[in-house]
Amino acid sequence: MSIGVVVFPGSNCDRDVRWAAQGCLNIPTRFLWHETRDLNGLDAVVLPGGFSYGDYLRCGAIARFAPVLESLVEFVARGGRVLGICNGFQVLTELGLLPGALTRNRSLHFICEDALLTVESNRTPWLMGHQRKDALTLPIAHGEGRYQCSDETLCQLQDDDAIALRYVNNPNGSVADIAGITNKTGNVLGLMPHPERACDPVIGGVDGRGLLQSLLG
Numbered sequence: 304m305s306i307g308v309v310v311f312p313g314s315n316c317d318r319d320v321r322w323a324a325q326g327c328l329n330i331p332t333r334f335l336w337h338e339t340r341d342l343n344g345l346d347a348v349v350l351p352g353g354f355s356y357g358d359y360l361r362c363g364a365i366a367r368f369a370p371v372l373e374s375l376v377e378f379v380a381r382g383g384r385v386l387g388i389c390n391g392f393q394v395l396t397e398l399g400l401l402p403g404a405l406t407r408n409r410s411l412h413f414i415c416e417d418a419l420l421t422v423e424s425n426r427t428p429w430l431m432g433h434q435r436k437d438a439l440t441l442p443i444a445h446g447e448g449r450y451q452c453s454d455e456t457l458c459q460l461q462d463d464d465a466i467a468l469r470y471v472n473n474p475n476g477s478v479a480d481i482a483g484i485t486n487k488t489g490n491v492l493g494l495m496p497h498p499e500r501a502c503d504p505v506i507g508g509v510d511g512r513g514l515l516q517s518l519l520g
């Protein structure tokens with residue numbers, strides 16, 4: 304049982320994910336350089352937060368062409384589990400594995416603070432350790448976290464029960480207070496908050512543990 308953490312030039316939460324998964328939760332973790340195509344033996348893959356390719360063009364727009372992501376698309380099609388955190392969520396929307404887009408925060412400022420969230424769906428394995436309407440506090444740190452999609456996509460997300468997490472006090476202008484969504488089949492989750500920064504009690508809170516624990520199904 305092990306998970307992979309993709310490393311792009313500019314990723315900066317790859318080590319945080321490894322510390323949270325391996326250091327705090329004993330989940331064997333291996334780094335995946337963006338040029339690799341080898342995902343053999345992995346139970347799940349994390350796309351971590353950061354500033355891949357310096358956030359040029361749009362966050363995630365260049366990372367989307369990395370060789371590792373060709374293998375990731377096949378991995379997802381076979382039912383493999385993928386968690387995209389912050390920049391990872393941005394990459395997943397650019398890649399088309401999740402619908403919609405992450406755009407500049409309504410304030411046009413980078414926001415770095417704790418966010419109160421509610422669990423909207425526990426249909427997928429990611430949040431099965433939680434009840435609907437459970438409250439979680441997780442840190443956010445982003446400049447482009449405003450989730451937007453068409454009305455049609457929003458209806459589809461609602462029909463599919465694919466809205467995983469919502470903000471209680473919407474910090475960035477996301478449509479319908481959306482903080483995280485899954486794909487229709489539920490094996491891909493993208494979220495702007497950082498669960499890996501809420502796994503070690505030393506840094507103030509363990510509300511992210513359930514999400515990372517569910518990487519192993």
Ligand SMILES: NC(=O)CC[C@H](N)C(=O)O
Nearest residue numbers: 352353389390445446447
């Ligand atoms: N913490 C992060 O992953 C940052 C995400 C992204 N680069 C942004 O600023 O929106």
